[in-house]
Amino acid sequence: MTMLDPTVGERRGARVSRDVYTSDEIYRLEKERVFGRTWHFACLTSDLKKPGDFFTVTVADQPLILLRGNDDVIRAFFNVCTHRAAILTGQKCGNYGRVLKCMYHAWAFNLEGELVGVPYEEGYGPDFDRGELGLVSVSVDTFFDLVFVAINPRVPSLVDYLGEIVDHLGPYVQGIEAIGRNSWTYEGNWKLWHENFRDNYHPEFAHRNIHDIIPHYADRGGNWALEPAHSVLQWVAEAPNAKAYIRSLRRYSGVEFAENDTPSFSNPEGFHEAPQEVLAVFPNLDVQPGPKTRGRGMKAGYIQTVTPLSPSRSRVDMVVYSAVDDDPETRARNLENLADSQGSWGKISGDDTEAAHRCQMGAQGTGTRESIFTRGVAPGNGGQDADPRDEYSLRIFYRAYDDYLSAE
Template sequence: MPTGTLHSLLAAFDPDVPLERGSTVPNTWYTSPEVYALERDLVFARAWQMVGLRERVAKPGQFLTADIAGEPVLVVRGEDGVLRAFFNVCRHRAARLCTDECGTVTKLRCHYHGWTYDLSGNLRGVPEFDGVQNFRREDNGLPPIAVEEWGAFVWVHLTEPREPLTEFLGPLTAWAESQQVFSGLKWYARKSYDLACNWKVYADNYLDGGYHVNTVHPALAGSLDYTKYRTTCDGNAVLQSAPTKPADGDAGRTRTGDAAYWWLYPNFMLNSYEGVLDTNLVLPLSVDRCRVIFDFYFAESLPDDFKRQSIEVAEQVQIEDIGVCEEVQRNLHSRSYTSGRFSVKRENGAHHFHTKLGRVLQQHSSPPV
């Protein structure tokens, strides 16, 4: 696509229009490979990204791997106790260094030609490289990536961070401390789902202020006081909250206390109830495919049958969301649809997301030449 055409496509959305008069980003932003490619660089490479569980890299030699919009990442705890992150790419022929999701190592050895790096990223072993001129091992170490820890998670930033992680997280940190969210919780399980939709379709669904809860999630709706559902936008974060109410079934049993649903730009969600926490990480796979990774945490005092029932409730909600998200993605290609309006009462969170995304893409994209 010519640069001018992409510029015109991006210019079709005005992020300065207020909620009352605003429309969503156009359908082409969900279907254009050019917009998707731009997002990989301007959205996912320029924001802090949650890449894994802190407990998986707690000890020297422990590592975890992740993929951020097509970019392979490796996080490892050094023998000196320092947490480091690198691109999971060998400097020789671009094969991966660590192929497992997590584990423990004493060195980083490429499975292709055996180049070996220490846990600080320095190149140590170069088999059969005698006679190669103008080559220095010290110039061929692994390029570092910014990495920080917060909560139960590890975060990386693929480019030079413009702000430290705690500043990026904004109000999420103060809320987590005041609620002691991570106190007494232990990771229990992980589940992954592949969806035939653009990553933004899933984010839109999450951020609609409960607008779809009564129609798409009947069991969950029975346990939430929808009349008190509120959405608050602040910087990179959106908080949707509501008190729960007594209800029958597994949803009623496992969804108690105050419900808090946090979204962090661009693709991380944290869902909290009394004694229950789960996170959603939305990873773009292509312009019309994404993967959602769920991690489930519970108070250690809760019995296993409660934990299993809670996960079953979450899975049912996910199944319901998958159906509607994939339907939306198919219909975004319809000649009858370009964009939609926002519910002022419910969709201020989605509007906040769209305006933020619009500004990021428009400010950093090149105008036509």
């Protein structure tokens, strides 16, 4: 099955059938062939600090649990009792002490996943073998402080999977920990959210506050496709135009603001002259760290995944992080700044949610049946000479997507 037009080579992925946003059959295949075969960000290593700490995620509708063992090793299992399939916990995270006990018949598993307790075990007869009935493991690996899981053990190693994004992502994700979380659902296909983090064409239009604060936001920087399926979008903003922003806020809200009223200006120097990046990892992860230089704020940022719930409904899970050695005041400021723009109610996320929903509504129409990702015509990956608004990183996404979807 191919969802792309017949173009070959680097231009493949430039025109994509809108069936990818609406078809039940494609949605079923995505779960099996894309989500079932790729690495997925689950949590930070600091979410699993000590033996017994657990964190649960769902990948391709399958409940998974990550668990730190008594030997300090992080493992991942299906969050499913081997007896009758009850999930072992419905909690997002916590600590299990020494065993995980199923609520249904109290089968108990140790922190390494072995079945260690079966009430009235003798009734199963002499051939009953606890060794066969331990929790079923799935692949888990870490990249600095990021913990990833993969259902299908045939996927390449995590480092091979990350490919060219390793050097970009590595410096940002060391010595960080979660300081806040936010999840929300929207009425739109999951890819519409992920596309947004590879798209440097829309912010100056869709995000009025970006236009007002940093008017030439997209003029410097770049948007690179990184093999095998990822991207880095970068901008270097001029000094923020606080006066224009405040004028705009007054105009649209009718509220009188003082210049220091808005959280976005509590660390204004972070806005300009330091490259800022959005890193997108196939298929559904993006990491948006603070500015690269200027010590202050460097380690704060957010991590998002988007999880499909149906062809037209998705959930966003956001983690705001800070450096482990940030003081409480810095953490509070980082949390406020990021929540203000990127939380479910944020100035930026609100616009993107609206855009995703509008695209979903339109994709159900039969008037035009292809989406266009043709910006940027020079060969290559959208390097320094390309316009940062070009769409190389969207094309590499859809090339990889089509490859996964086509593989039996």
